[in-house]
Amino acid sequence: MTTLTVRLPEDKHTRLKALAQYKKMSLNKLIEDISTKALVEFDTEVRFKALAATGNVDKGLAILDKLDAHF
Numbered sequence: 001m002t003t004l005t006v007r008l009p010e011d012k013h014t015r016l017k018a019l020a021q022y023k024k025m026s027l028n029k030l031i032e033d034i035s036t037k038a039l040v041e042f043d044t045e046v047r048f049k050a051l052a053a054t055g056n057v058d059k060g061l062a063i064l065d066k067l068d069a070h071f
Contacts (some may be wrong), residue, residue, distance in 0.1 A: 008032075016030065
């Protein structure tokens with residue numbers, strides 16, 4: 001495991017500590033969870049863009065139209 005030092009404004013640090021307490025977890029665990037979510041979001045976007053680059057535009061738009069009609 002690696003140690004990371006992050007500089008934050010005092011008010012943001014205070015708010016993050018309060019959020020961690022509210023969620024009944026350590027500040028370290030909260031930051032780990034937030035960073036995991038950010039990486040999942042990034043990986044999903046990269047994968048989507050890679051698939052979109054090799055996909056069929058008409059099929060993709062048809063799928064989006066079906067989703068729009070459903071919701």
